[in-house]
Amino acid sequence: MLELISQNTYQVMPWKNGQGTTSQIAIEPPGTAFPDGDYLWRLSSAIVKADNSFSQFPGYNRLLSVWQGQGLRINHQDLLKSAILAFHGEEPIHAELIQGDVMDIGIIFKRGRVQADMKVLTVLPNQTQSIPLEQKIHFLFCAEGSFKAEAHTIAHGDTLKVTDQNVITITGGSGATKIYLIGLSAR
Incomplete structure (x- = not known):
């Protein structure tokens, strides 16, 4: 089954840490309150306009990639456009912009329950x-x-x-x- 999800329908909400906003593309189960609800996974895209520390999500794993802009310096290592970073949700992450704003895409998924x-x-x-x-x-x-x-x-x-x-x-x-x-x- 195919379903088109237009960017006009993405749900814009603040980051868990309050340092920016994200556009939620999909969440399972649908309608789960983020970040407080019990969700299996969440797909979203965010614009990053300033250096920041990532929100922590204990018990979850994350995959992240920059799809627009030059990239991010994550804990002193470069994450350039189209590269994919895997990390634990409770891991302390500090991100610095490389030459301007970026758009990222990320999936947060419950460790041990979702692949x-x-x-x-x-x-x-x-x-x-x-x-x-x-x-x-x-x-x-x-x-x-x-x-x-x-x-x-x-x-x-x-x-x-x-x-x-x-x-x-x-x-x-x-x-x-x-x-x-x-x-x-x-x-």
């Missing part, structure tokens, strides 16, 4: 690709360009949710397309 992965795909203009899907739920976040999947057109900043499929066929738009593929399943 998650994230990778970056590049699709050439008008190229069609079949992408194997190994988890129960997948999100395809369009970080650059646009792409089509069945009857859906996924624009820059939008997300396609794919449930219970082994493969999805996509076609890139008129320019190069960069997609974050995030997979989730229960352990």
Whole structure:
């Protein structure tokens, strides 16, 4: 099953630590109050405009990537655009901007209950690709360009949710397309 999640429907909310805002793309179970509710996972994107310390999420693991801007210096190591960082939610993290604001995408998932992965795909203009899907739920976040999947057109900043499929066929738009593929399943 495919579901288009337009960026216009993302739920904007303050960071847990109050130092910025994030756009929640999806949360499981749906409607869970974040950050206080008992959730299995949460997918979101945030703009980072200043050096800051990350909110802590004990008992959760996190995957994070910069999809717009130069990158972040995380605990004195560079996290450049499109690189993916995995870390524990209770780990103290300090982030410094590298040459200006960035947009990141991140998944927070309950350790021991959920398995998650994230990778970056590049699709050439008008190229069609079949992408194997190994988890129960997948999100395809369009970080650059646009792409089509069945009857859906996924624009820059939008997300396609794919449930219970082994493969999805996509076609890139008129320019190069960069997609974050995030997979989730229960352990």
